[in-house]
């Protein structure tokens with residue numbers, strides 16, 4: 146008689162809440178790949194974990210909703226927090242350790258010294274979310290110092306964040322390799338994102354205009370920056386008249402490394418990026434393009 150198939154046991158990752166708990170784990174971890182997240186894990190995060198596992202002996206996922214990167218009128222309080230479900234996903238995906246510090250551990254007092262990305266942090270996301278990248282770089286710096294990873298994996302979905310983190314590592318001589326992982330999308334094209342849970346059914350349909358616009362721009366890439374932007378803008382203009390409407394913060398074609406807007410004769414790696422509101426939800430998306 147054949148034995149019934151059994152699912153292999155899931156080993157729950159060790160959870161560290163403090164730097165001391167992390168220090169106790171470190172000797173068992175070997176080369177560490179860190180995946181920094183704010184939790185509410187989805188298929189996008191899981192792809193980063195899979196990429197991280199290829200690169201190191203151990204994968205550490207950090208889960209921390211960082212107050213320093215949220216503006217006063219942003220969604221810090223209502224940001225989805227799903228710790229138990231996140232742990233189950235980490236167990237399923239073979240994550241070795243989860244670093245989930247409380248706010249008081251990361252910010253025991255006033256944060257006087259912060260890390261600023263300079264002009265790269267003032268455009269696009271930085272223009273619409275002032276202080277956002279100072280908050281991101283400051284917390285990423287702390288996470289790097291606490292976890293001390295060899296490798297850190299970030300998603301291309303947050304392309305400007307990835308570029309700014311790469312630049313920080315380079316400019317501050319940090320001994321860490323930063324890896325980018327491609328954007329994961331649902332079957333309808335919407336980039337997976339923790340904030341997608343805010344979208345009602347009709348809002349979600351309207352939100353598909355973001356990926357449609359990027360695709361339309363990418364298809365027009367032979368016509369150069371003007372053609373790319375105008376093809377993407379046509380889709381967004383139509384979406385502005387949909388119900389519910391899509392309200393664009395920015396649509397831009399930028400150099401993938403500096404995030405400067407590209408001139409019409411630009412040759413190299415670029416990013417076509419969009420940010421827009423659907424109802425009370427702000428979404429971002431982008432596609433990498435080689436011009």
Ligand SMILES: Nc1ncnc2c1ncn2[C@@H]1O[C@H](COP(=O)(O)OP(=O)(O)OP(=O)(O)O)[C@@H](O)[C@H]1O
Pocket residue numbers: 181182183184188189190192193298299300301302303326327328329330336337338339340341
């Ligand atoms: N769809 C995705 N594909 C690839 N990487 C992703 C995707 N979504 C998020 N990531 C990456 O996961 C990491 C953690 O991101 P975060 O926890 O903020 O998730 P998020 O879904 O981007 O959340 P939010 O809705 O707040 O933007 C970042 O490096 C981010 O770029």
Ligand SMILES: CC(C)(CO)[C@@H](O)C(=O)[O-]
Pocket residue numbers: 181182183209211214281284285303306
């Ligand atoms: C990198 C990060 C974890 C820093 O809080 C956050 O910005 C995110 O989840 O992309």
Ligand code: BAL
Pocket residue numbers: 183214303
């Ligand atoms: N995914 C980037 C984190 C943020 O929007 O705050």
